[in-house]
Each structure stands twice: as C-alpha cells, then as structure tokens.
Amino acid sequence: MEPMPRDRQFDSTLKLFSRPYHYISEGCEKFGTDVFSSQILLQPTACMRGPEAARLFYNSEHFQRSSAAPEPIRATLFGKGAVQSLDGAVHRRRKALFMQILSTERVAILAEETRHQWEALSQQLAPGSTVPLYQIAQVAFARAVFQWAGVPVPEREFSRRANELVSMFDDAARGPVPHIRSRISRRSAESWLGRLLSSVRRGKLNVAPHTALHIVASHLDDNGEVLDPRIAAVELLNLLRPVVAVSVYIVWCAHALTSYSLVRERLMQGDDRYLSWFLQEVRRYYPFFPAVTARVRHDFEWNGFHFPKGQRALLDLYGTNHDSRTWSLPGQFNPERFR
Secondary structure: OOOOOEOOOOOOHHHHHHOOOOHHHHHHHHHOOOEEEEEEOOEEEEEEOOHHHHHHHOOOOOEEOOOOOOHHHHHHHHOOOOHHHOOHHHHHHHHHHHHHHOOHHHHHHHHHHHHHHHHHHHOOOOOOOOOOHHHHHHHHHHHHHHHHHOOOOOHHHHHHHHHHHHHHHHOOOOOHHHHHHHHHHHHHHHHHHHHHHHHHHOOOOOOOOOOHHHHHHHOEOOOOOEOOHHHHHHHHHHHHHHHHHHHHHHHHHHHHHHHOHHHHHHHOOOOHHHHHHHHHHHHHHOOOOOEEEEEEOOOEEEOOEEEOOOOEEEEEHHHHOOOOOOOOOOOOOOHHHHO
C-alpha cells in the first residue's frame, strides 16, 4: 500500500473555505490521484472526487453518516439529530417519514401552490421593472411551502420566519458573523416549530392529516414514541428549508436562460424532454453545494490507499460533476448531453 498523498499544510480549513468548489479538485490534480489526505477542522480528512470515488463513498459498507458532518454544519444547515446524520435501520425509518410526506401527489400540490405564489407576486411587479430575483424567489417558495406543509405563519411574522430559513443555508459558511446569525436563526426556528408541533400533539392546533406538520408531529421512532420536539422540529425544517433553497437554482436557471440564447429558444418550443435535460444540466454545471461528508466505518483499502476507521471523508460534488473522464467538455453548458 502507498501512503495517501497529503496536503502538508498544518490545517487547510481556511484554504477549503476560500475555494470550496475547487480545493479538492486542485489537490487531486496536483497529486495525480482521486484521493488525498488533508487536515480539515483539525481532523485528518480523505478528500475524494470522481465517479469511482463517488461509488465508494456511497457504499454504506465502508462509510457511515453518523458523526460525519462537522458541528458547524449540523448546527446550521442540517440540524443536530437530523436524518442526514443517521445510519442503518434508524436512518431508513426516519427516511420513510420523508417519503410519506413527499408522495407524487403531495409534490404535485406543492408545485401548484408554488405556481400560485409566483403568479401572485408577478402581479405586484411593474412591467419592465428590475427585481431582485433571488429574494423574490425566496418569498415565493417560503409562502408556498408554509401553506403546503400546514405551518401557520401570521403575516406579521412571515418575513422573520422566511429569513430564518434562508439564513440557515445562505449564512452558514459566509464568515464568522453570518455563521453566528445562521445559528441564531436555526435556534429560533426550531423553538417556534417545536411549539407548533407540541400544540398539534395536545390537540390545541388542528391541521389536516396529510400535511407535513401533522405527519411529523405523529411520527413514531424505533421505540414507538413520538419524536422529541426538537428533533421533530429539525426534521420539519429539513422539509421547509430545502424548498426555499431552490431559489438558488432559480437564479442559475435565469442565468442560463440569459447566457445561452439557443437554449432559451429551444425551451420556448415547449419540448418537455429538453426541459428535463436543461434542468439536469443546471444541476450539473452550476455550483450549489461543494461537498458531502461521511466517516470510514472500518479499516479498508481502495486503489492501494489505506482508509483508517473513523477518518472523515469529503466527496467533491462540484469537481465530480466537472470531471472530464465522465463528462465531455464539462466546462460547457450543454443540455443535449442528457439526451
């Protein structure tokens, strides 16, 4: 076995944060391999990229989610005790909660509610005016998902609650002060939703049985008991927050439409197949989230390198989606690649 190539810097956390979408790929190019070792948040970390590394990373025999995400991510983006941090049967049972809520029928209802909110907002805008698309999208998605999930939000509180959801993904890694704001937003939102969940359980708040609020409130864990109010609030946020985060993709879609006239013209022809290819290419081409994390479940060897038990691993999403071994001309925006 060869020793894994290593970034010799004492700790590369700042280097990673300064170039989150390029650090791992640049290291792999430097070492001529798909994996190298680095010190991230004072912990030895295997940095990985590419299709083979992705297949390895998602092999639950070798990697686990438990205790993998760094505390700053758990404290802002995911929430502590969330489904993303679970493994095995416990993970599958918690995941089943989400699959129940996100049925095809319920997702279609969410899409229709989102369409309604977009139309309502568009009627308030002066024709030809310049609008902050990112913020407008956040409002549309927040109103839609609150309505869809059965979460009552008085109009006087809407801006506060919507901004808390945005802060969880927008401020988490933007520096010390925004990160603190993200933590405060999560704490406030968890407390608010925890109170709503408790009110549903006590019968003081009546919501439709098919709504996310009702289903999360009544979900039973492996012991046959309802989830702890804080954990239930975390999982409800894991339904609300990602919907609002789609506002990021809205901006990337708009960027693609204004940057590639031939793509825009093709979409205007109403070809649903091409629309699907376009959306996939937006997801591949544009940055959304730099990497995902796991921990090595047990000692094993891969491609001649040793992975010790407990080591943290980072899989480069952006780099893997721009790997020239998998994608032809990855630096070009081309929906046709998904034909």
